[in-house]
Amino acid sequence: MTTRYTFGGDEHLFVECSDEMSLEAFFKGLSMAKGVRESGIKGVTEICPANASFQIKFNPDIIKPDDILREVKAIEGAAEKAEPVIKTRIVEIPVFYNDPWTHETLMRFRERHQEPTGTDLDYAAKINDYSSVETFINAHSGSPWFVSMVGFVAGLPFMYQMVERQRQIEVPKYLRPRTDTPKLTVGHGGCFGCIYSVRGAGGYQMFGITPMPIFDASQSVSYLRDFMVFFRPGDIVKFKAIGREAYDQAVEDVDTGKFSPPIREVSFDLREYQKDIDGYNAKLEGMLYGH
Incomplete structure (x- = not known):
């Protein structure tokens, strides 16, 4: 499963864990969304989880797009190593x-x-x-x-x-x-x-x-x-x-x-x-x- 990152306008980062639904993709998206929430990244105003993806809304005056992308990719690495238990x-x-x-x-x-x-x-x-x-x-x-x-x-x-x-x-x-x-x-x-x-x-x-x-x-x-x-x-x-x-x-x-x-x-x-x-x-x- 290769994660795909795309920006939506100036304020959104869309993270797609898979292009097809599976429990593995759902768990990865859920774990990453939780990681973003718990990390307290400055400038993040909303996290919206979906079936095998999630979207982050951020304030570009507080955090630059390249910086939030780097932060979330680091969280992806931690999520892949996490126990698949909820x-x-x-x-x-x-x-x-x-x-x-x-x-x-x-x-x-x-x-x-x-x-x-x-x-x-x-x-x-x-x-x-x-x-x-x-x-x-x-x-x-x-x-x-x-x-x-x-x-x-x-x-x-x-x-x-x-x-x-x-x-x-x-x-x-x-x-x-x-x-x-x-x-x-x-x-x-x-x-x-x-x-x-x-x-x-x-x-x-x-x-x-x-x-x-x-x-x-x-x-x-x-x-x-x-x-x-x-x-x-x-x-x-x-x-x-x-x-x-x-x-x-x-x-x-x-x-x-x-x-x-x-x-x-x-x-x-x-x-x-x-x-x-x-x-x-x-x-x-x-x-x-x-x-």
Whole structure:
């Protein structure tokens, strides 16, 4: 992986760890961004991490472009030698797959889809060689996902499936974007899953909806009172398929302040994960549920 450095105008340095997404590239970018933050380089005003890259905003009146480039390259050298271990958390996210709200929306926009006669789940199952929508949902919810970045719109997580590359779910985006997507839709585009934090336009395939708010500007939701955005890069997500009754109950619990997503603090070791992916994922799930 050769890191590429480019300047954006007079105030930004873009650091691209790889031109394709991988957990190795994500870990390197995360480690470098952390190193820049902890180094306290004078003139750095903002650090924005992404899937396999990050961007630094700096004040050129305080630090010259060549100087910040030299500083960050030195941090890259240290990051490459660092242990690929992060302290993070694993969280369970309930999902009502094939729900009526995303189904109604996707049917309104079928003329923008690759296969107008079916649904997004039908299409995703077919092109990923699953025998049915049910087996596809089992694969989608069966393995955990890494939150590789948060953004695009406030609080929206991009998630990368934690399985071997040949098993990863991949689905292209709509041929033309929709003008509407329900809030809290669980979607997928390319190799990335996401949760739409707010209602709005979108082009990702729609698989279901979660009753769990992930962004709340008013900070009135019980578990979002400390910070309005739920996710942060490095979070591990485990989806749990639920039905209509459980969905309605969760919505009621959110409204009454009783909903609390299962969360456990964990230490994630990339090398141990790579030795036995399924075994490591099972270990993570056991930590989430206390067994």
